[in-house]
Amino acid sequence: LTYVMGLQNVILAKDLLHPSPEEEKRRHKKKRLVQSPNSYFMDVKCPGCYKITTVFSHAQTVVLCVGCSTVLCQPTGGKARLTEGCSFRRKQH
Template identity: 60%
Template sequence: METVEHAYKWITTVASWLPLPLSYPSTLIGRLMPNHVYELYPPAELEKRKQELKRRFPFPNSFFMDVRCHGCLLVTTPVYSHTQTVVDCANCFMVLCKPTGARARVTEGCSFRRKTDD
């Protein structure tokens, strides 16, 4: 608690030296002393938006999935979520996934689910 009070006193004295008026010196405390609880346990929405290696616990955005063909109901497994080739059904040769710039686009009518570690 003393460090926060000390920082506030320091900021108010520094603010008095600056040529621009600072009506809210307490806003500088947030910049100089970040909330450590917020850094230890960031919200899930912010963690998802971060790049995969800069998260608190790095994990990839890609995954393997089971894709079910809507023509013959055959389950094709595993299909990589960021595949760069066209994935066809082994039974009826219908296109299941098409590559895009990032994630593969599952064809309309086909269903998919994330593959688990089981």
């Protein structure tokens, strides 16, 4: 049910059993309809030697390339920041 008041849409009724995927993604990991983590593992390809290293999305240490010791990602407060030029692929569980 939606009423239009002036230029704003006011939503009066909301389907709590069928939330949109975007809405679920924004919600806290414990408050989702089905609990799921925010973190994941990813394969990161080194821009120098093209070796692939598995990195945790919320890594708390600096991750170096096995082949050429290039820095692949830096830790931040939450997710790790990938170095420019690094390509990544999210791993499937």
